[in-house]
Amino acid sequence: MPTVLVALVAYLVGSLSFAVIVSRAYRLPDPHTYGSGNPGATNVLRSGRKSAAVFTLVGDTLKGFIVVWAVVQWGAGYGLGANDIAVATVAVFAGHLYPLYFGFRGGKGVATAAGILLALSPWLGLATLTVWALALGLTRTSSVGALAAAVAAPVIAVLLFGLGAPVAAVLLMAVLIVYRHRSNIRKLLAGTESRVGSRS
Numbered sequence: 307m308p309t310v311l312v313a314l315v316a317y318l319v320g321s322l323s324f325a326v327i328v329s330r331a332y333r334l335p336d337p338h339t340y341g342s343g344n345p346g347a348t349n350v351l352r353s354g355r356k357s358a359a360v361f362t363l364v365g366d367t368l369k370g371f372i373v374v375w376a377v378v379q380w381g382a383g384y385g386l387g388a389n390d391i392a393v394a395t396v397a398v399f400a401g402h403l404y405p406l407y408f409g410f411r412g413g414k415g416v417a418t419a420a421g422i423l424l425a426l427s428p429w430l431g432l433a434t435l436t437v438w439a440l441a442l443g444l445t446r447t448s449s450v451g452a453l454a455a456a457v458a459a460p461v462i463a464v465l466l467f468g469l470g471a472p473v474a475a476v477l478l479m480a481v482l483i484v485y486r487h488r489s490n491i492r493k494l495l496a497g498t499e500s501r502v503g504s505r506s
Contacts, residue, residue, distance in 0.1 A: 312381075312390050313397040314502045316373045318420065320401020324365030325350050332358045338411060341501075346413035348448045350497035363417050366402065370421030373398040378425060395422050399479050403486065413487040416452045419479050423459060426476070430466055434459045446501040449490035456483040 325337045325345035334353045337345045341352040347363035350413055355405040377386055377394040402418040404410040420438075424431030437458040442451030484491075493499035 308384060308386060309390050309393055309473070311387065313393050313403065313500045315400040316394045316397035316407065319369050319373050320398035321405035321407050321412075322365070322369055323368075323405045323412055324362045324407055325413060328358050328361045328424060331351070334358060339379050344413055345411070347406070366417035367421040370398055370402070370418035370427045372421075387453055388471045394473035395426070395472060395475040396478060398422065399474065399482070401462060403482065414452065416455070416481065419456075419459070419483060423476070426463075426472055427466060430459070430463055430475070430476075433462045447494070447499055448501075449494065449499060453484070453487055453491070454485060456480040456487075499505035 323345050325347065325451055327348050329337055329350060331333065332353075334350070334355060337343075339351050341349040343349070347359045347366065351357075351359035352363045362449075374391065374394050377391050381387070381390055399415055399418055399422060401412075402415050403412045405412045416438075420431065420435060423434050438451045438455035440447065441454035445451070457480065460473065460480050463473045463476045490499055
């Protein structure tokens with residue numbers, strides 16, 4: 307029962323799509339209706355409101371961090387272990403991708419994954435964010451940064467912790483991020499992918 311409760315709470319928190327919430331607060335168009343159609347910070351930035359994009363990024367990152375950090379820090383006292391950390395990881399991430407409150411139309415999960423990785427281990431999070439920043443800085447393309455980080459995260463996790471349920475959850479997140487970026491991959495191959503800050 308505790309594991310089911312962890313999954314449910316994590317999914318419901320993950321379902322808070324801050325791109326939509328922040329856009330409504332700013333009276334901006336629904337992020338599903340312009341740009342890439344993705345409810346995430348990069349697309350909200352295309353609205354021209356940088357502060358809205360920042361709030362979206364912070365909100366989506368924090369929800370992943372808080373849920374997993376809570377299980378990591380306090381779970382043992384309630385009989386929760388590594389498997390429950392993995393469940394929380396997958397459930398909060400799934401909530402972001404398929405949010406209950408917004409017609410199951412969620413984002414690509416990069417910011418939420420970053421929060422999760424930081425909660426699992428600051429070293430894992432910082433190392434993955436470094437890969438993301440380097441790839442983004444070199445290409446000015448959000449999807450390249452996301453894909454590079456997705457590939458790097460499971461490798462870094464295995465090097466730091468070896469194999470285990472939380473690392474398997476990180477691998478699943480990485481696969482889902484790559485899958486959610488499949489249209490971006492096609493655009494990258496065609497040379498038509500937009501860069502950060504562009505409007506489309």
